[in-house]
Amino acid sequence: MSALGLGGMPVLAAPMAGGPSTPALVVAAAAVGSYGFLPGGYRSAAQFADDLAAVRASTEDVGVNLFVPDDGDVDRAAVLAYRDRLAPELERAGLAVPEPRWADDDDWQAKLDLLVERPVPWVSFTFGLPGPETAARLRRAGSRLLATVTDPGEARAAAALGVDGLVVQSAAAGGHRGTFDQHRTPDDTPLVDLVAGARAATGLPVVAAGGVAGAGQVASLLHAGADAVQVGTALLLADEAGTRPVHRAALADVAQFPETVTMRAFTGRVARGLRNRFSATYDAAAPAGYPTVHHLTAPPRAWAAANGEPHLLHLWAGTGHRSVRSGPAGAVLASLVP
Ligand SMILES: Cc1cc2nc3c(=O)[nH]c(=O)nc-3n(C[C@H](O)[C@H](O)[C@H](O)COP(=O)(O)O)c2cc1C
Structure with missing residues (x-):
């Protein structure tokens, strides 16, 4: 005890x-x-x-x-710039670019x-x-x-x-x-x-x-x-x-997902997950903007989960993921x- x-x-x-x-x-x-x-x-x-x-x-x-x-104190211009950066990615998946949700x-x-x-x-x-x-x-x-x-x-x-x-x-x-x-x-x-x-x-x-x-x-x-x-x-x-099945599969696929990184790319808050195409492409541009960024990336993440696409999903994992x-x-x- x-x-x-x-x-x-x-x-x-x-x-x-x-x-x-x-x-x-x-x-x-x-x-x-x-x-x-x-x-x-x-x-x-x-x-x-x-x-x-x-x-x-x-x-x-x-x-x-x-x-x-959160107290809602985010740099709205930076979040909107990030939304513009993500727009082509969403459009490629046939998804509308969402209106920012500032309060949640x-x-x-x-x-x-x-x-x-x-x-x-x-x-x-x-x-x-x-x-x-x-x-x-x-x-x-x-x-x-x-x-x-x-x-x-x-x-x-x-x-x-x-x-x-x-x-x-x-x-x-x-x-x-x-x-x-x-x-x-x-x-x-x-x-x-x-x-x-x-x-x-x-x-x-x-x-x-x-x-x-x-x-x-x-x-x-x-x-x-x-x-x-x-x-x-x-x-x-x-x-x-x-x-989710796609997350489970990625954890088991050490050849394709060998490492974790910390990122703000998916949610605007620092988190650790398996490095994938989304985190590698967008993290450098991602502002501190939780939970607005979380809501901006929700449509592509839902799409990724439904379509078995690990590179558009947040694959949260700690450094012990290989075990x-x-x-x-x-x-x-x-x-x-x-
Ligand atoms: C998929 C996932 C979701 C998490 N969600 C929460 C949460 O809702 N609340 C929380 O306090 N921590 C959350 N965490 C962090 C864990 O509570 C815990 O601190 C972390 O998993 C410990 O590190 P480890 O993953 O290396 O064991 C989450 C972690 C993961 C992997």
Whole structure:
């Protein structure tokens, strides 16, 4: 049992929005004594409620993860220039160039209301911190809070808010970096050092995340002071994961997709994924513009997923992507325990 009380296994299932973290994946984690986090990101509050009900049909041991909405401070001219740059690509796929969607809070308030009405044991946040009122409301309802942080300064801010623990996420992580200010270039300190730094800065329990692909790495992170480790990429090929077929195929095709890179190309926020034609062509031109850029590239990504085209899809993956194995999620998690 970790100090945080997150299951009996020190390897946890990270939240992965956009399909991979299904209710079944969360249930499978709980069934082996691990702990899963159900993503709220990109789901309407109603869809999120359905996902949560599906988990609760099997277990109450569930964490949820929410995207903290951005303040909307993006350079609109830069986003529009990027849209012009992408236009020929969209037209080649027979797609209309979308109007920019400048505001999108991911149904934040409705999801919070839902969690206050029917609390879960753990709520984790990424892309920033909730306000003190929101944090207090969730805690009064009975939830404990985890904040995703990517450097010691963010760790201190989370500690000042009074969270119960930190998810310390390094540059090796697949998917979006949780860096609070999307305009900043995130810290690329190795995970072991980030963990030690966050512990020293705050004394809070730490869940370490980013690039974990083997039991040896888990042992080193626990030794460095992590209370538990969270894996995302390692579960992308799990039986219970909702990873799209084209994404699964790309992960298995190391010859065509040998490396991951960090990019803003698909969403305007720094994220790590397999390098493909889209990231290689457009990343240099991509501005910090989440979530508007995310919405601009949604039509080609939907088209790519439907047509099995890996070069127009965001293929999120961490640096451990070459070690990813298929099979039951419970077995994948157990194989990472030192
Ligand atoms: C496909 C994918 C989707 C992700 N979605 C989320 C998310 O919704 N919320 C979040 O906090 N982190 C998200 N992450 C990051 C993970 O929670 C975690 O930090 C990361 O997967 C750890 O690194 P690893 O992939 O190398 O194991 C995502 C990661 C991936 C690969």
